[in-house]
Amino acid sequence: MGQIFPRNANLLARLSIFAAVLLIVELTLILTVYFRSNYYRQINVAIQQPVPYSHQLHAGTLGIDCRYCHVSVDKSYFANIPATETCMTCHSQIRTGSTKLTVVRDSYATGQPVSWQKVNRVPSFVYFNHSIHINKGVGCSECHGKVTEMPVVWQPQAFFMGFCLNCHRNPENFLRPRDQVFNLNYIHPANQVELGQKLVQEYGVMPKTQLQNCWVCHR
Amino acid sequence: MQSLRLGNFWSVTRRLRHGWVILLAFLLGGCHYDLYNQPKDKTYDPSSFFADGRGSRPNVPGAVQANRVQTDTYLYTGLINGAKADVMPFAVNRALLARGQAQFNIYCAVCHGEAGNGQSAVAQRGGIIPANFHQPRLRVAPLSHFFVTITNGVYRGDTANNGYQSMFSYASRITPEDRWAIAAYIRALQLSQNATLDDVPPDQRATLGQ
Numbered sequence: 025m026g027q028i029f030p031r032n033a034n035l036l037a038r039l040s041i042f043a044a045v046l047l048i049v050e051l052t053l054i055l056t057v058y059f060r061s062n063y064y065r066q067i068n069v070a071i072q073q074p075v076p077y078s079h080q081l082h083a084g085t086l087g088i089d090c091r092y093c094h095v096s097v098d099k100s101y102f103a104n105i106p107a108t109e110t111c112m113t114c115h116s117q118i119r120t121g122s123t124k125l126t127v128v129r130d131s132y133a134t135g136q137p138v139s140w141q142k143v144n145r146v147p148s149f150v151y152f153n154h155s156i157h158i159n160k161g162v163g164c165s166e167c168h169g170k171v172t173e174m175p176v177v178w179q180p181q182a183f184f185m186g187f188c189l190n191c192h193r194n195p196e197n198f199l200r201p202r203d204q205v206f207n208l209n210y211i212h213p214a215n216q217v218e219l220g221q222k223l224v225q226e227y228g229v230m231p232k233t234q235l236q237n238c239w240v241c242h243r
Numbered sequence: 244m245q246s247l248r249l250g251n252f253w254s255v256t257r258r259l260r261h262g263w264v265i266l267l268a269f270l271l272g273g274c275h276y277d278l279y280n281q282p283k284d285k286t287y288d289p290s291s292f293f294a295d296g297r298g299s300r301p302n303v304p305g306a307v308q309a310n311r312v313q314t315d316t317y318l319y320t321g322l323i324n325g326a327k328a329d330v331m332p333f334a335v336n337r338a339l340l341a342r343g344q345a346q347f348n349i350y351c352a353v354c355h356g357e358a359g360n361g362q363s364a365v366a367q368r369g370g371i372i373p374a375n376f377h378q379p380r381l382r383v384a385p386l387s388h389f390f391v392t393i394t395n396g397v398y399r400g401d402t403a404n405n406g407y408q409s410m411f412s413y414a415s416r417i418t419p420e421d422r423w424a425i426a427a428y429i430r431a432l433q434l435s436q437n438a439t440l441d442d443v444p445p446d447q448r449a450t451l452g453q
Contacts, residue, residue, distance in 0.1 A: 088365070089348070089349040089353075091349045092353055095415075095416045109411065109415070112411065114369065116407070116408060117369070139289075147278075147280070148279060149279070149281070
């Protein structure tokens with residue numbers, strides 16, 4: 025039986041070893057980039073809700089404060105989704121015939137909650153607490169962006185650990201006075217670091233060494 | 244020759260040599276999202292365990308919030324023997340009025356306007372007429388009238404004859420202490436809109452209009 029492969033096929037065999045290694049590296053890189061991508065994580069993608077509620081109209085044009093609906097944001101670890109009763113506070117009188125509000129009226133009549141879709145997601149092993157951030161001078165827009173300009177809300181950035189640590193390592197770069205926390209158009213002043221260091225002292229923010237402990241966010 | 248090689252395919256040495264493939268399969272099979280998506284109900288998570296499909300359970304009727312035993316009836320109802328009164332259940336200071344102002348601007352100014360005159364973007368756009376706090380009826384109303392209204396809301400007209408809830412209760416959204424702070428701030432607003440030159444301390448009068 026004669027040789028199937030010519031002698032120079034040995035080179036191909038050796039090259040294919042390198043190709044295989046390269047392939048594994050490339051696959052790893054591609055998968056890493058894919059799973060970290062905004063595409064996979066649905067960042068900047070507006071999440072359709074059962075009710076065409078517009079933050080742009082309510083919080084932007086009409087200027088309703090975040091806390092009018094998200095009451096518990098400065099008192100509790102979670103920012104509550106408003107009860108249907110909160111919608112009906114106004115919409116029992118305003119736009120009572122609107123078909124866009126049918127789901128809300130049905131929910132109020134039957135007591136079954138509106139199935140709002142979650143927009144901002146963190147993994148189960150992250151124990152994020154809204155109230156501590158609000159009360160220490162972290163503005164809503166640092167994480168949520170300008171919600172007042174979103175007709176349908178999207179998550180403006182991925183919440184990787186690096187994003188959290190960016191602030192936990194240097195809180196003075198991000199803190200603002202408490203009365204500006206709910207101002208989504210707030211622009212950090214030129215002397216932000218100086219102001220931030222003053223606020224860190226004033227609001228009693230944890231020392232940086234503690235702020236970066238695992239147990240701060242993970243239990 | 245070829246048949247012999249095929250026979251070798253399942254030999255023990257060959258199986259050992261390629262055992263790593265099976266090992267890798269087992270290792271990859273161990274990859275899972277249990278830590279990322281833990282089998283627990285977080286706030287608002289749906290649940291197939293309960294009949295209504297909600298992970299968060301509604302309050303049991305009659306449940307009392309921790310440290311909120313309502314022994315001080317005036318603080319929680321604004322009524323003394325069923326009647327409204329013109330006193331605060333606790334002392335008023337500058338910090339309380341500031342708190343009242345902040346809460347007023349969140350929950351009340353939406354309709355009643357920051358000046359409390361019943362004019363606001365929502366009222367204009369929605370075609371509703373919220374109460375003006377500077378009308379004579381409300382200027383002489385006892386202080387707890389505002390507390391009771393925030394707590395219970397306002398019902399207009401007859402229940403049987405096209406009556407409707409013109410203002411909903413804010414009891415679930417504003418704590419009793421903050422409701423009192425708002426009531427105190429409304430009184431301050433009323434005074435501010437009906438002030439005369441005599442209310443300004445003499446040494447401050449020169450700064451007016453500046």
